[in-house]
Amino acid sequence: MEIDYTNIKVIGFDADDTLWVNETYFREAEMEFAKLLSNYETPNKIDQELFRVEIDNLPLYGYGVKAFVLSMVECALELSNYNVSSKTIDAILNIGKDMLEKPVDLLEGVEDVLKILSKKYRIILATKGDLLDQERKLQKSGLTDYFHHIEILSDKKDDNYSKLLNHLDIKPEEFLMVGNSLKSDVLPLINLNANAIHIPFHTTWAHEEVQKRETNGKHYKTIASLRDLLNILG
Amino acid sequence: MEIDYTNIKVIGFDADDTLWVNETYFREAEMEFAKLLSNYETPNKIDQELFRVEIDNLPLYGYGVKAFVLSMVECALELSNYNVSSKTIDAILNIGKDMLEKPVDLLEGVEDVLKILSKKYRIILATKGDLLDQERKLQKSGLTDYFHHIEILSDKKDDNYSKLLNHLDIKPEEFLMVGNSLKSDVLPLINLNANAIHIPFHTTWAHEEVQKRETNGKHYKTIASLRDLLNILG
Numbered sequence: 001m002e003i004d005y006t007n008i009k010v011i012g013f014d015a016d017d018t019l020w021v022n023e024t025y026f027r028e029a030e031m032e033f034a035k036l037l038s039n040y041e042t043p044n045k046i047d048q049e050l051f052r053v054e055i056d057n058l059p060l061y062g063y064g065v066k067a068f069v070l071s072m073v074e075c076a077l078e079l080s081n082y083n084v085s086s087k088t089i090d091a092i093l094n095i096g097k098d099m100l101e102k103p104v105d106l107l108e109g110v111e112d113v114l115k116i117l118s119k120k121y122r123i124i125l126a127t128k129g130d131l132l133d134q135e136r137k138l139q140k141s142g143l144t145d146y147f148h149h150i151e152i153l154s155d156k157k158d159d160n161y162s163k164l165l166n167h168l169d170i171k172p173e174e175f176l177m178v179g180n181s182l183k184s185d186v187l188p189l190i191n192l193n194a195n196a197i198h199i200p201f202h203t204t205w206a207h208e209e210v211q212k213r214e215t216n217g218k219h220y221k222t223i224a225s226l227r228d229l230l231n232i233l234g
Numbered sequence: 235m236e237i238d239y240t241n242i243k244v245i246g247f248d249a250d251d252t253l254w255v256n257e258t259y260f261r262e263a264e265m266e267f268a269k270l271l272s273n274y275e276t277p278n279k280i281d282q283e284l285f286r287v288e289i290d291n292l293p294l295y296g297y298g299v300k301a302f303v304l305s306m307v308e309c310a311l312e313l314s315n316y317n318v319s320s321k322t323i324d325a326i327l328n329i330g331k332d333m334l335e336k337p338v339d340l341l342e343g344v345e346d347v348l349k350i351l352s353k354k355y356r357i358i359l360a361t362k363g364d365l366l367d368q369e370r371k372l373q374k375s376g377l378t379d380y381f382h383h384i385e386i387l388s389d390k391k392d393d394n395y396s397k398l399l400n401h402l403d404i405k406p407e408e409f410l411m412v413g414n415s416l417k418s419d420v421l422p423l424i425n426l427n428a429n430a431i432h433i434p435f436h437t438t439w440a441h442e443e444v445q446k447r448e449t450n451g452k453h454y455k456t457i458a459s460l461r462d463l464l465n466i467l468g
Contacts, residue, residue: 060334062366066300073307074327077320086316089323093308100294131365132296132388149401152386154366167383 003221005233007173008195011117012151012164014179015127015134017201018226020141021105026068027203029095033072036088040080050075051206058207062154064130069096100133104140109227114146116230124149126164126177128156128184156184158191165194178229181208182215190218197229198222237455239467241407242429245351246385246398248413249361249368251435252460254375255339260302261437263329267306270322274314284309285440292441296388298364303330334367338374343461348380350464358383360398360411362390362418390418392425399428412463415442416449424452431463432456 016022030050034043041049053075054068061067072092076084117123125147127134134152138144149168153160165175172194179185180201187210189196198220223229250256264284268277275283287309288302295301306326310318351357359381361368368386372378383402387394399409406428413419414435421444423430432454457463 060331061300062364066295066304070300070303070327070330073323077324077327080320082320082324084320086311086314086318089307090311090316093304093311096304097294130296131386135388152365154369 009174012126023203243408246360
């Protein structure tokens with residue numbers, strides 16, 4: 001069954017790993033973290049433990065770099081049985097500061113696509129994470145002017161999107177979300193009878209992964225790159 | 235000269251220390267932090283250094299509890315000349331977690347005042363800090379339904395308010411901001427020709443303090459408690 005996009009009035013774009021590189025920097029940070037703790041555990045065990053601490057802290061800390069750094073510090077204390085050195089804690093803080101100062105690396109075609117689509121649709125940015133960090137990345141990206149509205153969400157579940165649609169004062173069928181995460185950018189929209197297009201990024205955080213059965217019977221399109229949007233919405 | 239409030243259509247309320255207690259928890263946390271490091275420095279010196287680290291980190295970390303915890307960890311490393319124990323770092327992380335789990339303690343009269351004013355005005359919440367933490371506090375406060383719109387800002391400078399007024403689609407003279415911080419809730423609004431009412435809280439973070447000369451000739455009202463708003467806006 002073909003999907004009908006003729007009702008679309010507003011397109012929401014996810015930011016991290018949809019418009020610009022993000023997960024790659026987290027992976028690099030995890031590797032640095034594992035190197036710092038290599039006296040205590042294997043890289044694999046360190047990865048696992050860090051993920052566990054992050055997920056445990058998610059309800060309290062939310063998403064973003066600051067939450068990630070706090071979880072790295074906590075994990076370092078635990079994995080070393082409270083023997084980790086102050087210099088290592090300092091190095092962990094610096095991993096976080098470096099992440100916050102990374103340049104914004106736009107994915108291929110982003111600016112062309114936004115330029116064309118923003119003439120025909122209201123374009124919004126809908127992202128989760130640290131408020132300040134996301135605002136800064138948007139600023140550095142040079143893309144601010146294409147967006148009619150910027151929405152930084154504390155999470156991307158059905159309820160968050162439902163509030164967003166209310167706030168935008170549009171019907172679900174008039175909204176299309178575009179992003180790299182099935183869990184955050186696709187499934188909640190399908191649940192609300194809105195539209196979603198999935199553009200996978202080569203790296204996905206384990207927390208964003210979904211089981212095959214969760215997407216069964218869900219009605220969305222997957223495309224290989226942002227440019228393919230133009231063929232669909234031309 | 236009396237201020238004319240007859241044009242007001244939208245009232246923005248600050249949250250922390252305007253609707254509920256906040257700074258008190260930060261002060262308690264600072265005292266606990268000074269106790270943890272009492273082997274290395276005097277409480278006074280520890281306070282000063284923590285403030286310096288926080289201000290240095292502000293452009294990178296922004297406001298809120300997570301930023302505060304990261305700055306406490308950094309400050310502990312520096313003040314102890316990298317001799318601080320892992321147990322102390324752990325205790326610092328726990329200070330932060332406790333802060334994020336504090337109950338929301340409403341200031342006197344808040345609910346009555348919002349109930350009355352929300353019948354006559356569009357009421358919005360305009361606060362800065364951690365996105366997730368502020369959303370959680372609002373939820374816990376039971377006040378969500380009084381607000382037409384929630385705006386969590388990465389900062390509260392002229393530019394942030396200017397965008398907010400655009401977004402609300404109202405003229406500056408139609409907006410009144412109510413809050414405890416001259417720097418964040420009053421002066422930027424006066425600069426934009428909007429209105430502001432100041433309700434001092436007994437404790438103010440040093441960063442929010444302003445010099446007497448900065449308020450000279452600025453046209454705003456100061457009231458002792460939220461209930462006094464009803465006399466002004468009846």
